[in-house]
Amino acid sequence: MLINTGDNVVDRFCPKCGGTNKHFFRGFCIECYTKDHELIVIPPKIEVNVCPSCLMFRIHGEWMPSTLENASKFVEEKVKPKQIDKVKILASPIEPTKNGALFNVSIAGYLGTDEIHLEQEVELIYTKRQCLICARKQSKYYKALIQIRPKDSDTTSKRMQSAFYFIRNQNRENAVKEREAEIFKFKKDKHGINVYFGSLRSAGSIVGQMKSKFGAEIKKSRSLFGMDRTGRKDYRTTYSVRI
Ligand SMILES: [Zn+2]
Ligand SMILES: [Zn+2]
Structure with missing residues (x-):
């Protein structure tokens, strides 16, 4: 431990060390x-x-x-x-x-x-200690789902793919502002592409943009999937997006 003191010296003596000329x-x-x-x-x-x-x-x-x-x-x-x-x-x-x-x-x-x-x-x-976002990334957790579906048989797989890229890129931008949006998963099946979001806000804003960008028809539904620690009901939102 270093001790530096100022320099106003008083004429006294210390009862412990006997020192004089000290502070x-x-x-x-x-x-x-x-x-x-x-x-x-x-x-x-x-x-x-x-x-x-x-x-x-x-x-x-x-x-x-x-x-x-x-x-x-x-x-x-x-x-x-x-x-x-x-x-x-x-x-x-x-x-x-x-x-x-x-x-x-x-x-x-x-x-x-x-x-x-x-x-x-x-x-x-x-x-x-793992943070909540990383724990959720590694689990099956999601808050919103966008189901990309073809409007009819004229919808090409290229169009489906470009809709997916659009969604992914927009969500990446949203993740800069909101960590929940880092939770992002997707799965392709015979019906189309399912995209899972940690952020409802991100999913909702992307769906809004898809209306003008892809002329998408959107159906929104909500389902209860549990309760949080405070007993508040937790919902998942599903957007069926036909392009
Ligand atoms: Zn002393
Ligand atoms: Zn983490």
Whole structure:
């Protein structure tokens, strides 16, 4: 631990080390005082959940990109300074470790009228936890289904294929704004192409566009498929799209 202090020297002596010509706080020299008092409290183990599939961090119950900036902010929030006024905490990454990353935490502030600066190394440990989106991608979950069907025998398979590409590309764009839209599966069978969506919003907007783009005839239906954790009914929406 490094200690830097300002330079207003007072003519006193420290009852612990006998030192004079030092900076004092609550009757002791700053060095003795910081040695004997815990000025920063850092939990022995700082853990953050990381999704092994998409590598996102779970911070305050939300999944967010695993940037060093987010990790540093998370570490800073875990550091609790005591008795230090006007405190500024800054965590900066040093190097990756076997289970996470090592950070240098620098704490600057005032003990009484003296400026102090403390530094400490802290390891952030990554613990694996799959995020909801990745879990849903690997399961049979979906929220909406678009059934692409030929209007009549004149509909070519090329037209069916281009409708599918249109849907896929639009959904990819939507996935940039909404993670649920990353859930996307499809299946071809003798009736046509079934496209499964994690995002109802994405599916709904694509269907709207297909009306003008392909002159599609659309039938919408909804079915109950279960309840969520809060007891609210969960529905799946099916769009039958004839082109
Ligand atoms: Zn002392
Ligand atoms: Zn994930």
